[in-house]
Amino acid sequence: MKILGIESSCDETGLALYDTERGLLAHALHSQIAMHQAYGGVVPELASRDHIQRVLPLLNEVLSSAQCDKTEIDAIACTVGPGLAGALLVGTAFAYALGYALDKPIIPIHHLEGHLLSPLLAAKTPSERPAFPFIALLVSGGHTQLMQVNGVGDYVLLGETLDDAAGEAFDKSAKLMDLGYPGGPALSRLAEQGTPGRFNLPRPMLHSKDLDFSFSGLKTAVLTVVKQECQRGELDEVTKADIARAFQEAIVEVLVSKCLQALKQTGLKELVIAGGVGANKQLRAALNTACARRKVQVHYPDLQFCTDNGAMIAFAGALRVQAGLADLPLHQDYRFTV
Ligand code: KG4
Numbered sequence: 456m457k458i459l460g461i462e463s464s465c466d467e468t469g470l471a472l473y474d475t476e477r478g479l480l481a482h483a484l485h486s487q488i489a490m491h492q493a494y495g496g497v498v499p500e501l502a503s504r505d506h507i508q509r510v511l512p513l514l515n516e517v518l519s520s521a522q523c524d525k526t527e528i529d530a531i532a533c534t535v536g537p538g539l540a541g542a543l544l545v546g547t548a549f550a551y552a553l554g555y556a557l558d559k560p561i562i563p564i565h566h567l568e569g570h571l572l573s574p575l576l577a578a579k580t581p582s583e584r585p586a587f588p589f590i591a592l593l594v595s596g597g598h599t600q601l602m603q604v605n606g607v608g609d610y611v612l613l614g615e616t617l618d619d620a621a622g623e624a625f626d627k628s629a630k631l632m633d634l635g636y637p638g639g640p641a642l643s644r645l646a647e648q649g650t651p652g653r654f655n656l657p658r659p660m661l662h663s664k665d666l667d668f669s670f671s672g673l674k675t676a677v678l679t680v681v682k683q684e685c686q687r688g689e690l691d692e693v694t695k696a697d698i699a700r701a702f703q704e705a706i707v708e709v710l711v712s713k714c715l716q717a718l719k720q721t722g723l724k725e726l727v728i729a730g731g732v733g734a735n736k737q738l739r740a741a742l743n744t745a746c747a748r749r750k751v752q753v754h755y756p757d758l759q760f761c762t763d764n765g766a767m768i769a770f771a772g773a774l775r776v777q778a779g780l781a782d783l784p785l786h787q788d789y790r791f792t793v
Pocket residue numbers: 570594595596597598621622623625626637638639640643730731732733734735736761762763
């Protein structure tokens with residue numbers, strides 16, 4: 456079966472074609488980062504309008520690089536939430552119109568399920584995929600959750616952020632230091648040049664004994680340090696790098712510690728990392744070290760599929776078809792927060 460995937464929940468228009476026999480045939484992505492940069496964040500109205508312009512050319516690009524005709528599409532998987540309403544509307548209206556015209560079924564996909572299953576897409580064969588059940592850390596711009604994944608569509612929420620998401624904390628802290636948009640990757644690059652130990656930032660809820668997170672206090676701590684350094688007239692590039700370093704170390708320590716706690720609590724030995732913050736080099740390095748020591752296998756998506764893309768949506772659709780779950784109404788069978 457060939458499943459078309461459509462993603463348009465925020466500032467990326469992503470389309471892809473996944474074949475249940477042959478794997479990912481093609482994918483195409485347009486990022487709106489350059490357009491939103493001038494405003495320091497995503498402008499929802501501009502995002503929707505841009506999706507409208509991109510979605511059809513991207514479909515044609517995917518079909519042509521997969522050397523397929525649209526009549527060969529067997530089903531259409533489409534992100535239906537969570538996300539920006541206008542942006543989602545473009546992708547879903549397009550998916551349903553195409554499905555109606557081709558007389559093919561629609562598979563509604565929860566955006567987080569797309570992220571959650573994306574590390575399985577990295578395996579060359581199904582036998583190399585992490586085996587269910589496993590622990591998943593979902594760290595994106597909008598969510599931070601720890602899940603026990605028992606199978607496709609069988610997700611148990613173990614803990615989540617009580618306020619800001621990890622990616623949001625990266626972005627907001629970056630904004631406090633004028634690092635541009637999106638702030639996460641910029642802050643992370645700057646942190647590599649920072650000196651450890653100059654600033655010491657809090658590790659919120661590190662010892663809370665549950666699997667919840669809280670990052671808004673960390674962001675406020677960054678604000679306090681930034682203000683202090685500004686008053687001293689010392690918010691130069693070196694100081695920014697040192698603050699970035701301290702921030703990244705704090706957030707990585709909390710994320711790694713909670714993953715280990717979830718593994719210990721459940722006795723599971725496989726960990727999957729998903730979402731945009733999963734691209735973070737320091738997080739990957741710290742997880743690799745901690746997991747190797749405990750004989751835990753850790754899996755990541757390809758870097759290109761950490762942030763939003765159509766491939767993860769097509770793939771989630773394919774897994775749902777294979778699991779016989781393609782027709783379920785959204786949200787009925789799993790408990791993601793929206
Ligand atoms: O998963 P995603 O595309 O967005 C949501 O679905 O919410 O992830 C975007 C988030 C942004 O907050 C971005 O700053 C962050 O992922 N991000 C990173 C890195 N790359 C992307 N954060 C830290 N380090 C990175 N290398």
